[in-house]
Amino acid sequence: MRADIVTIFPAYLEPLRLSLVGRAQEHGTLQIHTHDLRMWTTDVHRTVDDAPYGGGPGMVMRPEPWDAALSQITARVADSRPRVVVPTPAGTPFTQRHAEELAREPWLVFCCGRYEGIDARVIETWADDEISIGDYVLAGGEAATLVILEAVTRLLPGVLGNSASVADDSFSDGLLEGPVYTRPPVWRGTEVPPVLRSGDHEAIARWRRSQALRRTLLRRPDLLEHREFAEADRVVLAA
Numbered sequence: 001m002r003a004d005i006v007t008i009f010p011a012y013l014e015p016l017r018l019s020l021v022g023r024a025q026e027h028g029t030l031q032i033h034t035h036d037l038r039m040w041t042t043d044v045h046r047t048v049d050d051a052p053y054g055g056g057p058g059m060v061m062r063p064e065p066w067d068a069a070l071s072q073i074t075a076r077v078a079d080s081r082p083r084v085v086v087p088t089p090a091g092t093p094f095t096q097r098h099a100e101e102l103a104r105e106p107w108l109v110f111c112c113g114r115y116e117g118i119d120a121r122v123i124e125t126w127a128d129d130e131i132s133i134g135d136y137v138l139a140g141g142e143a144a145t146l147v148i149l150e151a152v153t154r155l156l157p158g159v160l161g162n163s164a165s166v167a168d169d170s171f172s173d174g175l176l177e178g179p180v181y182t183r184p185p186v187w188r189g190t191e192v193p194p195v196l197r198s199g200d201h202e203a204i205a206r207w208r209r210s211q212a213l214r215r216t217l218l219r220r221p222d223l224l225e226h227r228e229f230a231e232a233d234r235v236v237l238a239a
């Protein structure tokens, strides 16, 4: 996968050199290219924003630098066009399903807005996805791009050492992940649930499923709506 990121704060994306995403780049699974939007400005002040039509607070990102940047970046490969992702608080909520869909793309381009956002005509012309990572307001799209790219990268083949980790993820089966434990067996007087140390793998799987169902029912009942459950799950949910 290739990911191009357009931003006025390229340094904000430095964390992508670390950890899981950094290793994916070292292994050649992912190539990330970060671009400073100001490279496509034409004035001495390298201006990327202007006052909003209709008035109102703040500034809006001008269309010309974005159009020049995206035209050049996407023209890199003949007969191929990337999926253009624009993080925005007004976007579609980002979910694991969305991460799985984006992980199947060979080429992503992320447009990191700032100020009050990017001129709507750029979005209309270029955006394939407008994504929100949550119901709160950030100051720009860079943090969202870090989140989206990490969620997508961990799904790429070979990135996670144990592929089962992806299968056991929260949300991978539509449920929240249950509690996890490691040594010591007793810590501050609290014992690890004995079933986890029983060696009975069927019992452990049942316990983990039960914990995931109960946690999801308590914290995210919305994830359980419109779903059919096996009798064993219904017993847990009714308890």
Ligand SMILES: N#Cc1c(-c2ccc3cc[nH]c3c2)n[nH]c1N
Residues within 6 Å of the ligand: 087, 088, 089, 091, 112, 113, 114, 115, 116, 117, 131, 132, 133, 134, 135, 136, 137, 138, 139, 140, 141, 142, 144
């Ligand atoms: N994704 C996302 C966002 C944002 C966001 C994204 C881009 C810009 C550009 C200026 N302000 C922004 C906020 N806020 N909250 C979210 N969930």
